[in-house]
Amino acid sequence: MRVAFLGATKGMGRALARLMAERGDSLCLLGRNPTDLQRSAADLSVRGAGAVVPCVPCDLEKPGMFAPAIDAARAALGGLDAVDVTAGIFATQDELEADPGLAERLVHIDFGNTVLFCEAAKKGLLAEGGGTLCVFSSVAGERGRKPVIIYGAAKAGLTRYLEGLDHKHHADGLNVVTVKPGFVKTSMTSALEPPPFAGEPDAVARQVLRAIDRGTPVVYAPSPWRLVMAVIRALPRAIMRRVGF
């Protein structure tokens, strides 16, 4: 599989990229920090992604870079079978309320610009006759919840976008895989207290890779979160107003 990967340097993206490298997939890394990309490229290369893992500059805050980056990845890999997007930012509701600039940035990166990046990725994949677009959204987008109002809204928008993309292009050979991680122990969440069913990046990555291979449209990871979120979605407003989660 030839994969363009935005977000392979950290967290769940790093774990997923490593699994792909170890089974011999070809990877092209997209990201904003060239030194950091090179270090991950070296790591993935030793793990089996091939002698050279190409890196392409791409910053989620600069939409002008998206289409050229996808084109560069296609050229470097000699084609394209999948695009993975794990990049994004996180901030707590308190931080976002205290800093409107940060809130604006988060909504741009996690929603608006991720959508634009997916548009460029979609075009690239359709030009190859189809493929898999795997994007990390979040269970935070399943219900308006007090601790993740703004972050959750951005992810809710992203989830809806990916759903529509699947409806429109599935027949064209585009598999859209929407990953909804629950709480996963990564550096992004290291400041938070892990709740029950908190997952490890490796286990999540294995689940996601299976979904990519099978074309599963929606993945809750770790899987107990499917049930947890079903319950939370069913809670009446009167209860959601009272509880803290």
Add this chain to the structure above:
Amino acid sequence: MVSEDLERVSADVCLSRGLGRSYGDASLPPEDQPNVLNTRLADRILSFDETSGAFRAESGLSLTELNRLLMPRGYFTPVSPGTSIVTLGGMVAADIHGKNQHKDGNFGDHVTSMKMRVADGSVIECSPTQHPDLFRATIGGMGLTGHILEVEFNLRRIPSQWIWQESRRIRDIDEFQDALEDAATEWPYTMGWIDCLARGKSMGRGIMMTGRWAESAEAPPKPPKKGFQPSLRFDWPSWVLNGLTIRLFNELYYRKQWRRKSSGIVSNQSFTYPLDAIHSWNRMYGRRGFTQYQCVLPREAGRSSAKRVLEVLTSRGGASFLCVIKDFGREGLGVLSFPRPGITLALDIAVRDDTQALVDALNEQVLQEGGRIYLAKDSFTRREHFEAMEGQRLDEFRAIRDRWDPQRRFRSAQSVRLLGD
């Protein structure tokens, strides 16, 4: 604190830790500075040359992961401790040794270069030729010279993932030391298990295990299977390991080796990492846990020194579930590296009310023999004992710390206890 980017987050932290498996307080922060930097997410391999074996990685890479990736390709660390649940940074900081110490020295002897963040905030490379004082103080320096960010060393080629092992029943402590000395000349890996409860004539009886890499022709054609890995999910009540159960275990374990000598092919995993077979085995010791006590007795102290130390243990009724004996061949490269030519004893001791007194008594004896203790395992030694054991080496370590970290920005609970700052 945990992050993939050690360089960004290490600026104001007093200590790094890896997987937190050192037995004592070396990876714990001092009381007044509760933040420790956890390196386990900084685990990328940065370069690997299949021809020379030269290898460089971020310091949080674990030996488990390194083995999983590169053992099937025929490469292994030149020196491995008895567990693979360690990071490269921890292997440097403790200057770990393994079953081949008599032949290959410590891990630090194989490190070619390191990237470090030092006290003034700068990030520098150090090696035997670049800032050699910092390099030597960092090897075995328990993280007190700075944050270890990257480690470079040479991997070794191995002919298979299997070990040709020979085990031998040993009658007493004198025979043990002779046997280890003889084995050292022909075996790359040697160590022994001692039944610490045997007294009198059979004091120091046990089993010596020796091994070498199996050639590909004699090894099974398939790599070792990863079998069932049991895990202790709760702390055992502290009465489970009592004098009687430990005696029973020791007796059975000794009798298991009913033949004087036996040999065969075993996987490297079971030979090198016997304890990793049971995940969280430490919970066996209950809520109060256990401590390890490891000392080295110099060759000059003579044959009977090991016997005298074991006598201190048995006379105080200190029951040790696991006692390991091993000969050391040479001094380490680090200023505070633990090994020196002689014999080392490592004891697992369940923590009880009298543990402090027991460790004090052991330390008094080790001091008399001219020996020293292993910081990676220690949590009970008193400062005066440590200072008396280390003497000039400690002066040199302090001088290098004065040069690189005059304000003592790097500290741990252990440094406060043993060095006073």
